[in-house]
Amino acid sequence: MSKPKFYITTSIAYTNAPPHIGYALELVQADVVARYRRQSGDDVFFLTGTDEHGAKIVKAAQAAGKTPKDFTDEISGKFENLTKILHLSNNDFIRTTDQKRHWPGVREVWQGLERQKDIEFGDYEGWYCSGCEAFIFDKNDVKVMSPANFAGTPKCLTHNQVGECVKEKNYFFKLSKYTNNIKNAIENNEVEIIPKERKNEILKMIEQWTGRDGKLRDISFSRPKEKLGWGIPVPGDDSQTIYVWADALVNYLYPKKYWPASVHCVGKDILKFHAIIWLGILLSLKLSLPKKIFVHGFINSGGQKMSKSLGNVVDPFELVKKYGVDAVRYFLLREIPATEDGDFSEEKFKERYNGDLASGLGNLVARVEKLAQVTKTKKIGNEKSLIAEYKIALQDSKEKYKESLERFEFSMALAAIWLLIKFCDQEVEKNKLWEKSDKQKDIISSLLFLIEEIAKFLEPFMPETSEKILKQLKNKKSEPLFPRFK
Numbered sequence: 001m002s003k004p005k006f007y008i009t010t011s012i013a014y015t016n017a018p019p020h021i022g023y024a025l026e027l028v029q030a031d032v033v034a035r036y037r038r039q040s041g042d043d044v045f046f047l048t049g050t051d052e053h054g055a056k057i058v059k060a061a062q063a064a065g066k067t068p069k070d071f072t073d074e075i076s077g078k079f080e081n082l083t084k085i086l087h088l089s090n091n092d093f094i095r096t097t098d099q100k101r102h103w104p105g106v107r108e109v110w111q112g113l114e115r116q117k118d119i120e121f122g123d124y125e126g127w128y129c130s131g132c133e134a135f136i137f138d139k140n141d142v143k144v145m146s147p148a149n150f151a152g153t154p155k156c157l158t159h160n161q162v163g164e165c166v167k168e169k170n171y172f173f174k175l176s177k178y179t180n181n182i183k184n185a186i187e188n189n190e191v192e193i194i195p196k197e198r199k200n201e202i203l204k205m206i207e208q209w210t211g212r213d214g215k216l217r218d219i220s221f222s223r224p225k226e227k228l229g230w231g232i233p234v235p236g237d238d239s240q241t242i243y244v245w246a247d248a249l250v251n252y253l254y255p256k257k258y259w260p261a262s263v264h265c266v267g268k269d270i271l272k273f274h275a276i277i278w279l280g281i282l283l284s285l286k287l288s289l290p291k292k293i294f295v296h297g298f299i300n301s302g303g304q305k306m307s308k309s310l311g312n313v314v315d316p317f318e319l320v321k322k323y324g325v326d327a328v329r330y331f332l333l334r335e336i337p338a339t340e341d342g343d344f345s346e347e348k349f350k351e352r353y354n355g356d357l358a359s360g361l362g363n364l365v366a367r368v369e370k371l372a373q374v375t376k377t378k379k380i381g382n383e384k385s386l387i388a389e390y391k392i393a394l395q396d397s398k399e400k401y402k403e404s405l406e407r408f409e410f411s412m413a414l415a416a417i418w419l420l421i422k423f424c425d426q427e428v429e430k431n432k433l434w435e436k437s438d439k440q441k442d443i444i445s446s447l448l449f450l451i452e453e454i455a456k457f458l459e460p461f462m463p464e465t466s467e468k469i470l471k472q473l474k475n476k477k478s479e480p481l482f483p484r485f486k
Contacts, residue, residue: 003043007258008034011266011274012051012094012251015075016060019082020306021314021344022267022299025332029296029410030265031088032333035460036405038089045258048083049094049251050076053231054244068230072097085320086329087463094251106242106250107235109285114235118174118284124167124220171222171240176215178280182206185279191289193275194408195339198268198295202275209276219277221246249278253287260288268295294408297341314344326462327353327482333410333461350485360418361454362481364425365469368447369478371433377441379448379473390446393423394453401457410461417457424450448473 010030013023027048034046052072061071072095080093096102113119183206185191186199193199209216222240225233231241252261266274274293282289298305301312320328331352336342371377383391400416424447427433431443455469465481472478 003041005258006034006037006042006044006262007255007260008037008044008046008263009252009261009265010048011264011270012049012096012248013079014054014056015050015052015072015079016056018075018078019316021316021319021332022306023079024082024086024316024328025299025336026265026267026296027083027086027088028329028332029294029338029408030263031086031090032410032460033263033265033405033408034089035463039456039460044091045255046088046090047092047094047252047255048088048090049092050079050096051244051248051251052076052095052097053241053247055228055230058228058230069097082316085317085325087325089463092255094254096248096251101254102251103232105253106232106247109250109253109281110235110242110246112285113173113281116284118177119221120172120174120218121169122172124170124172168224168227170220170224170243171234171237172218173221173246173277173280174218174284175277175280176213176218178283179206179210179214179216181283182216182276182279185289186275191275191279192292193271194292194294198271198293198339202271205272206276216276216280245273245277246281249273249281252278252290261290263292263294264290265294265296268297271295294339296339297337299336300341300343302345303343319349323349323353323485324464324482326465327357329462330357330414334414335411338408338410353482354484356418357482358484360421360425361465364421364428365451365472365481366478367428368424368444368451369472369476371428371444372448373476373478375441375444377444377448379452380445383449385446386449387442387446390423390427390450393420394450397423397457398453405460414461417454417461420450420454420457424454 008030010026013019030046030048034044037044050072052068057068057072061068064071066074076095076097083090083093094102110119183203186193186203186206193202206216211217221243222234223231223243225239225241228241231244232247234240234242252264253259264274271293274290279289299314300306301314304312306313316328327349331344331349334356335348335352336344372379380386383394386394397416397420400419401413404410404413404416427443427447431437431439433440433444451469452473455466455473458469459466468479468481
């Protein structure tokens with residue numbers, strides 16, 4: 001019997017700047033889901049990568065005194081290195097500059113849209129935000145994409161900059177044809193958007209993007225080559241370059257045998273592209289829609305939005321170097337709300353590290369392993385042999401853990417593990433296991449079993465720590481997992 005397929009993606013990181021802690025959050029969230037699904041017996045494919053075309057890349061490369069290719073090679077290399085530093089279990093890493101793997105798929109999709117008569121050439125006039133690499137329209141303080149049929153100059157609310165008025169000849173994608181299909185798919189949870197607040201947000205956005213005819217506006221899908229030469233040429237028309245989003249979204253179709261995606265993990269700032277434009281493309285091509293779109297928030301630094309000008313951008317490489325990979329993974333998954341904005345500060349990080357990891361998990365494992373060595377006690381063979389109340393505690397944590405992960409509630413899943421850690425700590429203290437008694441060995445052997453289960457629960461979140469605990473249990477050696485930080 002074949003395993004059920006489970007396909008999960010992150011968004012592909014834009015290579016105009018090196019990785020920051022916010023993207024590390026998305027990576028580890030997706031990795032937890034991928035690892036958990038593998039534990040559950042699924043055939044998992046986990047894809048991540050980099051988005052390397054567009055005007056912002058050209059500007060960033062020029063500022064660095066490099067060619068776009070050299071620049072994107074360097075930045076993409078940093079993102080790929082981050083996947084290794086964070087111990088991601090991704091099956092592949094895709095680059096949109098890969099002319100052998102990515103470009104053929106983009107051309108195939110473009111030609112498929114043409115066959116459906118959903119691509120047409122025409123004049124376009126609109127306000128363009130170079131930060132978004134998208135056309136914008138400011139109405140009632142809500143930013144959406146549309147032609148400029150309004151009075152005044154719009155401002156991009158994401159990048160806080162005035163739009164540039166653009167008049168040019170482009171290829172358009174007939175998004176208007178799929179208005180009702182997109183709306184129905186979201187309303188009926190054919191494409192489930194998590195959390196529900198983001199679903200409501202995207203439905204409101206669809207209303208705002210529609211014209212008087214009740215249809216979504218058709219959108220520009222290319223730019224003239226003289227304005228954007230860094231990208232994939234339009235098939236059959238080298239004078240036009242495929243628009244960066246029309247290019248980037250196609251990466252998800254790369255592992256064809258796994259489509260449709262079980263989960264797209266994306267940031268809230270790019271939900272509109274995934275829940276509207278991407279669905280329109282798929283509907284035109286008559287391809288299945290993704291099953292879920294999981295949307296995370298942003299990470300602030302010390303209560304402020306991260307920015308280079310403020311000097312508060314957190315480097316994930318430096319954080320891992322100082323505290324270790326699993327401590328970083330733990331903080332991101334435990335402290336940052338899965339679907340909301342969260343805050344990073346080194347003070348908060350140290351509190352979590354010392355309280356939960358050093359004094360909590362690390363101390364428990366060290367104490368019980370030391371007691372087992374001194375008393376020469378072995379772990380019980382299976383769950384059936386557990387003390388009755390220990391079995392109840394394990395089942396309670398296991399149920400909460402699974403329920404939380406199915407809902408992408410990473411912090412709650414970790415809380416369920418730490419509930420079991422707390423139970424074990426209390427049993428050590430309550431029974432004074434450092435003193436010899438008739439039940440001393442029975443309790444220690446049961447605690448060893450629970451610690452093994454804790455290690456298995458931790459594997460999706462903290463794979464290195466999980467492996468260390470299991471090895472220590474096997475080799476009967478106790479080593480500090482998390483030395484305290486002052």
